[in-house]
Amino acid sequence: MTEIHTPRLLLRRWHDDDLAPMADINADPLVMRWVGDGSVLDLDQTAEAIERWEEEWDDEGFGLFAVELLASGELAGFAGLSLPEYLPEAMPDVEISWRLGRQFWGQGYASEAAQAVLEFALQDRGLERVIAIDRLGNEASENVMRKLGLVFERETAHPDYGHALTVHSIDLTEYQS
Helix, strand or coil: CCCEECCCEEEECCCHHHHHHHHHHHCCHHHHCCCCCCCCCCHHHHHHHHHHHHHHHHHHCCCEEEEEECCCCCEEEEEEEECCCCCHHHCCCCEEEEEECHHHCCCCHHHHHHHHHHHHHHHHCCCCEEEEEEECCCHHHHHHHHHHCCEEEEEEECCCCCCEEEEEEEECCCCCC
16 A cells, blocks of 8 residues: 655545545535636545546556545545646646645645655656646645746646646656655
């Protein structure tokens, strides 16, 4: 089982008891406003998403980790690697992403988890490049990207919803963990 420990977090594969807290995160309109078309997800949609994330682990050898707070055992959200199939022009690059519940914002958890994921991408999976795709205007995610050393590459449009997206990248052969 793949696990990563950071000073405050455990990044791990998904457990059955993660469904309800992740569904709560996905049901928050403020969390989801930057995701897809901005719609919230219900319990069934979250279950389907977790199933897809676990399948990607099995198929690709990487995926989205459940992010658990070491101090409390609470599920804070996810961080990890995935194939950005929703944006075909970005393929075959691997995307780093994160989504945390609102109560976990502003505490450095996203940066801490994403830093660990970048190290995982380089050291454990041997990736040479990672991208991050963000909806234009999502300053919080852009701040995390800057902290990680990702640089702006281009602007594009979401193929289904039309809104502006930014693509940031990092060459992991030059990344300093």
